Amino acid sequence: MTKKLIFDYIVVGTGPAGSVIAKTLTDDKKTSVLVLESGDNNDKDEPIRNSEFAMELEEQFFAKYFWQGEGIPQENVDDRSFEWTTGRLLGGGSSINGEQYVRPTSAVLKQWEALLGPIWSPERATSRFKTLEKYNGKTNNARVRGFRGPIDIRQTPDRPTSMAVKLTTAIEKATGFPKILDYNDPKTPLGPFTRWQLYQNPNGRRESASTAFLSANIMTPAGRGVNGRKLKVFTKCTVLRVLFSDMRAVGVEFLIEGKQTRAYVRKKVIISAGINSAQLLMLSGIGPSKMLKDAGIPVKFHNPNVGKSLRNHTLNFAVFSANPDDRAHPTDDPNALYAGGAFLPNPTGTNPMRRAVQLFGVGSDHTLMLGIIYLRPASRGSIKIQNNDPLKIVLADEGFLKNSEDMEQVKNIFKIYVKNIAAQLASIDPTYRLISPSPDVIDNDARLEQFIKDNFEHNHHQQSSLRMAPLSKGGVVDRRGNVHGVKRLVVADASIIPFTVDGNTSAAAYLIGYTIARQLLLVDKKLQKRKEKTRLYESDEE
């Protein structure tokens, strides 16, 4: 690679945020974008295309498709360590995740708007989701759903299994929330439902950021933009740091085919590296000055907020015996993946209209597992670099259950929701019995606490380590993703989520990527107009 690489923009990472940015910026066929992705293009691999592998991917974290690593032992979870990973392949996390499509609710987006202004309002978010999605499902509110966008969303299955019907009926009876048709309708954010909305084509294949935004109508298999699109995508290429001229980002240094190389920008560098974005900022001299100095990195801008405020939802499971005659998946739809679900408020009755709990059923022949996500954790973690080696894993402390309030909330979910759902399920079909935790564990506070620790997991919903907020309010980037303290450097991905989202995180990452790409284009347009005006003015003067 001898030619100097110069583009209008460089995008690091092809997860939901990076992919939508790359496509949106190059739509005009004038703007040039270089995309650098550490992983390979595995879109054709059976485990990636075939949604039936989703659960296996989540359990096995295959080295071929995932970043390999663990976070630091979690003090409040008996020093257990948990995977610190995301997809390392085209599409990032969206190519290996559990496919659940959940938009953040208006309650959360109102917080975003109050802090950051109208570009993040619930109304604008709804309008952007409409543009992005191609909803293949039912709703009572078609005005808020999109049916022609690039991301295929399948509501599935058409005919729910008896297992899903029993579970959701039990949730309905146990909580008093009636079943809902479309949980992504901002008007119906709470209640049980039999049909999940999954990132899938109509035929049940996985829809990822790669298949939606970097597909054959956008680029060739070699990563070149088609139909005049000025796009270049390099895979197997790991960005090491951002290059600066004074305080202005001018390019990046990266490894490709084992060689250290540089690429430069005319406009901006955009980091969309997900859980690795904080590390990239720190390696580039933006972060807490003491940590950077200790690591031997020259400080470009001291910002103690970098890597702080990391959040993740908690995940636990309750296991029920099931009726052997009930099927886990419909015979005609093995890609349905889940046996019903629900979004519920805090079980103790505080904030009764706000989502705090996500439930999802996973069936097998003789059991029903109920996944329980607590969506409003108060605990915060942090990301620290160990030294100036870009390939050295960070010290990721997820801070699970650090705030004792979180343990109380998870216990309440078991004591109130799980116990009542178990009672209702048993009354609907006595073959459904709560096996784990057993009812006596739920009734014993100390044993329940231990069960929650032993059984603790997470759903890889890491967010907010580079919060989008004013500097004085713990921010790392402004409302348009511009990194505080330097110029021409943007972060756009799940790491900038300003307030914890109340559902899975990839929809928020798509929203962030798309919104920021649109803002960049808008600013470019304004600058262009200003330049034209100046030119006119100058020619009048001549």
Ligand SMILES: Cc1cc2nc3c(=O)[nH]c(=O)nc-3n(C[C@H](O)[C@H](O)[C@H](O)COP(=O)(O)OP(=O)(O)OC[C@H]3O[C@@H](n4cnc5c(N)ncnc54)[C@H](O)[C@@H]3O)c2cc1C
């Ligand atoms: C196992 C699992 C299950 C999940 N289930 C769901 C689910 O069901 N629904 C849901 O909505 N969300 C789910 N998530 C979360 C969701 O996938 C992420 O929130 C989402 O992918 C984040 O998008 P992103 O664009 O911020 O970053 P990512 O998707 O993480 O993309 C970052 C990209 O940057 C690349 N990259 C990183 N560092 C570098 C570097 N230095 N140089 C070059 N490239 C780099 C990575 O390889 C990756 O491709 C799950 C995640 C995991 C891991």
